[in-house]
Structures are given as structure tokens and as C-alpha cells.
Amino acid sequence: MPDYNLSYFYVFVFFAVGAFVVGALMTVSRIIAPRRPTPEKLRPYESGEEPIGQAWGRYPIHFYVFALLFVVFDVEVIFLFPWAVIFASLGWYGIVEMGVFIAILVVGLVYAWKKDALSWY
Template identity: 55%
Template sequence: MPGQYLPTDYLPVAIFVLISIAFGLGALMMGAIFRLRRPYPEKLMPYESGITPVGEPRFRFSIQYYVIAMLFVVFDVEAIFLYPWAIVFKKIGLFAFAEMMIFISILLVGYIYAWKKEAFTWEVKSKTPG
């Protein structure tokens, strides 16, 4: 009957989820069972695509990478909100248009603030003293 809730409709999805979880756990268990237990020198070396590593494998990243990454995430989320809004633009009316303009304005203020704080300026610092 239409409108009647049938939990059996979700049975294929539930089976798929259970099989997916079983495959994931099975792969983890197989790795734990069959891996080598003793570390050897080649395993402890950092992997560099078959090239012998040069220098220290660990170094500090500039904070600018993280600032750019956060700004990217913010503006990427904006794009995610704009796509569905653009699809139903004619159906939602003027009120939703005004709300989206407020949303874009707030993001524009954040973008201008980041620009004024020179978040997009990339300066390479010299490693030599003086």
C-alpha cells in the first residue's frame, strides 16, 4: 500500500552495509595476521618512491599552508551551498535570494579581511642568517 512504512525496503541497504563492514574488518584482520612482526632496516626507512631519501624525513610546514587550507575549505563549502540554491532559484522566491546574498556578503567580508591581513601573500624566508 502507498504510504505504508516497510522496513523490508531497507533490507538490501542494510545487507550492503554489513558486507562493507565485513570486508573492511576482514582486510584489517588479514593484515594483522599475515604481516611481518620484526622490523627490518628497509622497513624503517621512509619511502620515497624508490629513491634513496636525502636529508631529514621530518620537517616543519609553514603555517601558511594551514591558513590557505582553511580558506579553501570555507570557500569550497560556499560553492557546495551555491549549487543546490542555483538549481531551485526560480522556485524559492525573493526571501531565499536575500538570504543567499547575506551569506555571500558575509563570506565576502571574510575574504576581504583575509586579503587585508595578507593571508594570500606567500613569503619565502631565507635560511641563511643575516
């Protein structure tokens, strides 16, 4: 069983290795691959149409609603991780505690459902 520092050194090394592998693949590809750019090749691909304007613009709001709902549920979920580890020792107290927490958030989910915010148009 390796100790804490060594464990996270592994994690750090693996992140570095991941980045390094991508870099190495790109470098090899750059060395052996041909490079003959033409104006047509460098145009954004739009199924053969002439692109009109750039893609960077304004986008519909429902993406944002889902992202916000996700943040709320994600915060809920991270509380579940430590709770799941010790809930057996907490007994009924832990069940009630988490039950209240989840119930309050489920109210939000039901509200979103009733307001039709969960539908994707």
C-alpha cells in the same frame, strides 16, 4: 533511465575497477620488471646529495591558512549547489537569502585580504 540503486552500484563498480586496474598494472609490472636493488638506488633522491635527516618535519603555517580558507569557501559552495537548482522558484527571497550568506563570507575574504593573509611568502 536506470534507478537509484543500480546507478550507485555502477559507481561502486567503477571505483572497484579503478582500484583493480591499478593493482593489475602493478602486478604485471612486478612480474616482468627486473628487481636489483642497491643501497644507492634505495636512497631518497636529492639531486645526488647525501640526504640529511628525514623529510617529515615541521612545515610553514601559510599552507594551513589557505586550507582553512578553502574549507570555509567549500562549505559555502556546497550550499550553492542546492540553491542553484531551486533559486528560480525562490525568486527574490532566494537572491536576498544567498546574497546575505555570500556577503558575510565576503567580509571574511576582505578581512583576509587586508590582513595580507592571502599573500604567499
